[in-house]
Amino acid sequence: MNKPQSWEARAEEYSLYGFTDMPSVHERGTVVLTHGEGPYVVDVHGKRYLDANSGLWNMVAGFDHPGLTKAAQDQYARFPGYHAFFGRMSDQTVMLSEKLVQVSPFDRGRVFYTNSGSEANDTMVKILWFLHGAEGNTKRRKILTRWNAYHGVTAVSASMTGKPYNEVFGLPLDGFIHLTCPHYWRFGAEDETEEQFVARLAQELEDVIAREGADTIAGFFAEPVMGAGGVIVPAKGYFQAIQPILKKHGIPLISDEVICGFGRTGNTWGCETFGFTPDAIISSKNLTAGYFPMGAVILGPDLSDRVQAAIEKIEEFSHGFTASGHPVGCAVALKAIDVVMNEGLAENVKRLAPRFEEGLKRLAQHPNIGEYRGVGFMWALEAVKDKATKEPFPPHLSVSERIANTCTDLGLICRPLGQSIVLCPAFTITEDHMDEIFDKLEQALNKVFAEVA
Template identity: 80%
Template structure:
């Protein structure tokens, strides 16, 4: 890299997040300039099929004209405002109506943030505020699961059940991580999937009893664990845990930041897995990646209780300068319309079986231990030995090597632990899907030949 190259300048002035630094120091950053459909282009003119949809969110591709026009029109009409002091834009009102309309709730209330992390953080504060107002100040503990990802603020990182947060001295006290419901990896020898699910449910109830239901503020769960490596729940998992939470009066929050708005084949992942949460956390697909936005969607019971708590002190003392931003809301209204009414959600339903079948063919490789996923979110887990599920040595950085090889071939995918994740844009065509299969298969075979 020349001293004035884009790569060198990125390395000199940027602090990389969630990046394998030895890899980027060796190879250099990929600095992208623009996108067309599901493709992005770098400063050297190289073209990449982005099978990660940016970061799960660019579901309509990188140059959708309707979304661009929605942004341009709103910037020209009213480029910015807040949602404080009883004032908000008309677009904010319209989006709140639309989000409740498309939610599984018959009524509710919406609060806006700038990201999924902030939305989860806000939901925790809402629960703490609610319980404090109802005379239960001790009701503060938050239950999540190991390997879950809920964000990067101090609170949402405490909810995230990933070991890397220990470098920040997290989690904060009172954030408890239950077992990850990944049957393939965590099931005991001879244990059926139904027995595994029963064990997960029993662990939840035992934890509630041990900690005291009167100390637990809420339970958060992604319908499918996204950044944990695309881990669907074990069979019947949510049907087993939901009654336990209801029994002990613990609010059930669905973190739909990744799953929401079509990724699993339904509008909500909670619909795919047939459970009714008390609130939904949304982000990413809500604007198809064209604007940073998150939303807390409260179902009717929590909405009423939070409203009563706010009335008692004459306000809800929380908010962000740009939450409910009129441009973001205008884009979100268009994005929801694009996904739900312009064929994108239908495309996921139509082509998801083809995506699964193509990946299943690739997964016949003896160094793939598990193919898992649903809809348009899948992961292939690499193993040194399929029969024993033995992973490769971490020093080999197998998933990083696979992702780098894919990049060299013009395909962007995401390494997560020992897995390679694919979550393509909803606009992906059959021909582009075949391109993804071909390049991924070639990369896997090359890397496994080097390390196996």
């Protein structure tokens, strides 16, 4: 048998693709990349692409930041790997835990490390189950999330993810309950104000708690902005409406900041942007600026005290990963936090976010763009067949996939999500990069809509 020769053929012959439209791969081939230059990535043929998705939301300092690569190199030379089991951990792990609590909304807390956001959400569920069991509330196992939320791909975190594609895995598992997505433009009823919409969702939460029993619910998980749901900004006042209900029933609120954390929404945390303080935070992606796979569970004061008491009761928390608190990952994370907060990246997001919004507002004037939405450096344009009725295009047309593929042809990487095109660039982009994004995206929109509208 002849072996495939091209990079594209070799990729398709030997690789399994995650979250990939296979008809596009079969028709167009795989984009095989060799390196990055600032916010650009370069393929095996030398073609450059401006990656307006910053990898997978996470390469916020670009693809060649010298300080981040040096932090990894120095730590590999000094202490290349260890765990955080049996009362042993690296000095970098200790320093990172201190730093994460210092920059969190909490006055004190504790941190547990994982290798990804999925594992961090999975771990948080186990922490809640462990805690409630130790406190004698063994029935408190149900988890509340929202439709269109994304919390990961492990069996537990995928059960939290309110996406229909998980049905092929026989998920969600029992006890995972999905509430209404807080997207007013799409799910608000006719003649319903935004305030009324929020009141309806708050009442839904009350009703679900009454139906299920507060003594059976372990926690409520929410992204400040739903990322993989299509950059869904919550309706105004949403968190202020639901948090008092959760507090009244003793249900912890977990802020999944895997995407929003460390600057994406214009503040250090998405919960700051939307004015609420959770009981715990889930972090990943921007935590290391994408330079090392790492996730973290950051517990606030109340959960820290209760979990520690539960651990003392049985003498250990029987959970962890081989690479939890990896010294290289922690060194990279310490540097990444410094880069975002002290090298002007966070300020650049705040400075250019209004310009980013203006550019998308202009593109949203197209008759087949129903809504533009977002905050900070995370935005989306939603395609519609009919702007007045918000009717989507038929799924078989794969409109967002066609727009994204056309952008790729033009040297721009953006992400199709449902009927939306998502943009979440590196925090290092300039006005010129922004203009390149808008110019190429506009070309793609005009071309595809002319074909399908």
